Amino acid sequence: MAEIIRIEGVHFAYEGKAVLEDISLSVGVGEAVVLLGPSGVGKSTMLKLMSGLIEPSRGEVDVASTTSGVGSRLVFQEPRLFPWMSVRKNLHFALRAAKVSPDEWGERIESLMEQVGLMGELDARISSLSVGMAQRVALVRSLVCQPGVLLLDEPFSALDPKRRKQLQQDLLKLVEFTGVSVVMVTHDIQEALDIGDQIFVLSGSPARVVCALRTRDQDMKKAREQIEKHLLL
Amino acid sequence: MLRRIIALLVALVVWQLAASIADSVIFPAPLDCMLAAVDAVSDGSLLKHTLASLARVGVGYSLAALLGVVLGALSGILGTYGLGLRDVLEMLRPIPPIAWVPIAILWFGLGDKSAWFVVFLGAFFPIFIQVAHAFANCPDEHIEVARAYDASPWDTFLWVRVPAAAPDIAQGLRVGLGLAWTSVIAAELVGVKNGLGDRIQQLRYVTDYEGMLVCMLVIGLLGWSMTTVANLVQKRMVPWQKSSV
Numbered sequence: 104m105a106e107i108i109r110i111e112g113v114h115f116a117y118e119g120k121a122v123l124e125d126i127s128l129s130v131g132v133g134e135a136v137v138l139l140g141p142s143g144v145g146k147s148t149m150l151k152l153m154s155g156l157i158e159p160s161r162g163e164v165d166v167a168s169t170t171s172g173v174g175s176r177l178v179f180q181e182p183r184l185f186p187w188m189s190v191r192k193n194l195h196f197a198l199r200a201a202k203v204s205p206d207e208w209g210e211r212i213e214s215l216m217e218q219v220g221l222m223g224e225l226d227a228r229i230s231s232l233s234v235g236m237a238q239r240v241a242l243v244r245s246l247v248c249q250p251g252v253l254l255l256d257e258p259f260s261a262l263d264p265k266r267r268k269q270l271q272q273d274l275l276k277l278v279e280f281t282g283v284s285v286v287m288v289t290h291d292i293q294e295a296l297d298i299g300d301q302i303f304v305l306s307g308s309p310a311r312v313v314c315a316l317r318t319r320d321q322d323m324k325k326a327r328e329q330i331e332k333h334l335l336l
Numbered sequence: 337m338l339r340r341i342i343a344l345l346v347a348l349v350v351w352q353l354a355a356s357i358a359d360s361v362i363f364p365a366p367l368d369c370m371l372a373a374v375d376a377v378s379d380g381s382l383l384k385h386t387l388a389s390l391a392r393v394g395v396g397y398s399l400a401a402l403l404g405v406v407l408g409a410l411s412g413i414l415g416t417y418g419l420g421l422r423d424v425l426e427m428l429r430p431i432p433p434i435a436w437v438p439i440a441i442l443w444f445g446l447g448d449k450s451a452w453f454v455v456f457l458g459a460f461f462p463i464f465i466q467v468a469h470a471f472a473n474c475p476d477e478h479i480e481v482a483r484a485y486d487a488s489p490w491d492t493f494l495w496v497r498v499p500a501a502a503p504d505i506a507q508g509l510r511v512g513l514g515l516a517w518t519s520v521i522a523a524e525l526v527g528v529k530n531g532l533g534d535r536i537q538q539l540r541y542v543t544d545y546e547g548m549l550v551c552m553l554v555i556g557l558l559g560w561s562m563t564t565v566a567n568l569v570q571k572r573m574v575p576w577q578k579s580s581v
Contacts, residue, residue, distance in 0.1 A: 200487035
C-alpha cells in the first residue's frame with residue numbers, strides 16, 4: 104500500500120523536556136490510523152508534527168501531497184471556526200488559503216455540506232450553531248481542501264455520547280465519500296476500535312509507541328485486551 | 337425608555353428644588369436655563385459655537401483615529417508594543433488634555449491648530465494602546481488555524497488578525513471619541529475665539545451663569561449622543577463580539 108505519511112525516528116522536545124522519543128509509523132493511502140494514549144502523553148503533538156505546525160527535534164516527517172496539492176488538514180479538538188464569518192465564509196477562507204480556484208468553491212462546498220446535512224446553515228452565524236454542528240462544519244472546512252490526509256485531534260471530546268456516535272458516523276460517511284486518509288487522536292479505546300484500521304498506542308514519558316496493531320486482522324475483544332494491557336503498563 | 341424619561345424628570349425636579357433653596361444668582365434654576373437656551377438658539381450663537389467645537393473634534397479625532405489605528409496595528413504586529421513602548425505610552429496617557437494646552441499654544445500658537453493638537457492627543461493614546469494591544473494579543477487559536485490551513489501572511493492579516501482585533505479597535509475608537517470631545521472643551525477654554533469652551537469663558541466674564549450652564553448641558557448632551565451612536569456602530573461592526581464556538 105502506498106504511504107501518505109511516513110514518520111521515521113521522530114524525537115520532539117518542548118522547552119528542553121523530551122515529549123516524544125523515537126516514534127516511527129506510516130499511514131497508507133485511504134487508511135484510518137488512530138493514535139491512542141492517556142491525556143497529555145503527546146498525541147496532539149504528533150498531529151501538529153504531521154500538520155507542519157511544529158518541527159521535530161530529530162527524525163523525519165514526510166506527508167505526501169495529493170493531486171490537489173494539499174498534504175494534510177487538521178481538525179482541532181474544538182471547532183475553532185472564526186466567529187466573525189458565516190459558515191460559508193469560513194469554508195471560503197480554507198479554500199482561498201489552499202489556492203483553490205473560486206470556480207470550484209460552490210461545488211466542493213455543496214457536495215460536502217449535503218453529506219453532513221447542513222446545506223441550510225451555509226449563511227448561518229457561527230454563534231447560532233450547536234457544538235456538534237460546528238464540529239461538522241470544521242470537518243467540512245478541512246475536507247473542502249481535498250487533503251491527502253485528515254488529522255483529527257479528539258474531535259468528538261466535547262460531545263455527549265449520543266452526538267458523539269452521530270458525528271462518528273458522519274465522519275465515516277465523509278471518509279468513504281472523499282476517500283481521504285485519516286489520522287485520529289483519542290483516548291477512547293472503543294472509538295479507536297470503531298474507526299482505526301491501524302492503532303498505535305503511545306505511552307510513557309517521553310512517549311513511545313508501545314503497541315501497534317491492525318484491527319482488520321484481529322478479533323476485537325483480543326485487540327481491546329492488548330490495548331488495555333499496554334495502557335495499564 | 338420610560339425609566340430614562342423618569343430619571344431625567346427627577347433630576348430636573350431635584351435641580352429646581354436645590355436652586356429654590358439656594359436662591360442665588362450663581363446657582364441658576366432649570367427654568368431660567370431653559371429661557372437662556374431659547375435665546376441662544378434663536379440668536380444662532382449656540383449653533384455657531386457647537387459647530388465650531390464639532391469641527392475641531394472632527395479634525396483632531398480623524399487624525400487620531402487614522403494614526404492610532406495604523407500605528408497601533410503596526411506596533412502590535414511588529415512587536416514594538418511589547419518591547420517597552422507600552423510603558424512609555426502608559427506614562428503619557430494619564431496626562432490630562434488640559435495639561436497639554438500651554439505646550440500646544442507654544443508650538444502651534446493661538447487658534448485651531450493648537451486645539452486640533454490637544455484633541456488629537458486626547459483621542460490618540462487610548463486608540464493606539466487599545467489597537468496595539470489587540471494586534472499584539474491575537475488569540476493563538478485563531479493564528480494556529482490560519483497556519484494549519486497554510487493561509488498566506490496577507491490572508492492571515494486580512495481575514496484573521498483584523499477581525500479578531502475589531503472589537504478592541506471599535507472600543508478604542510469609542511473611548512477616543514469621548515476623550516476627543518472632553519479635550520476640545522479644555523482646548524477652547526484658552527486657545528481659541530469660538531466653540532463651546534470659549535463660549536463658557538466669555539459668558540463667565542459677563543456673569544451669564546444660565547448661558548454657561550446651557551453650554552455645559554449641550555456638551556453633556558452631545559457627549560452622550562456620541563457615545564450612544566458609537567455604541568450602536570460598535571454593535572453593528574462587531575456583532576460576533578460576545579459569541580464564539
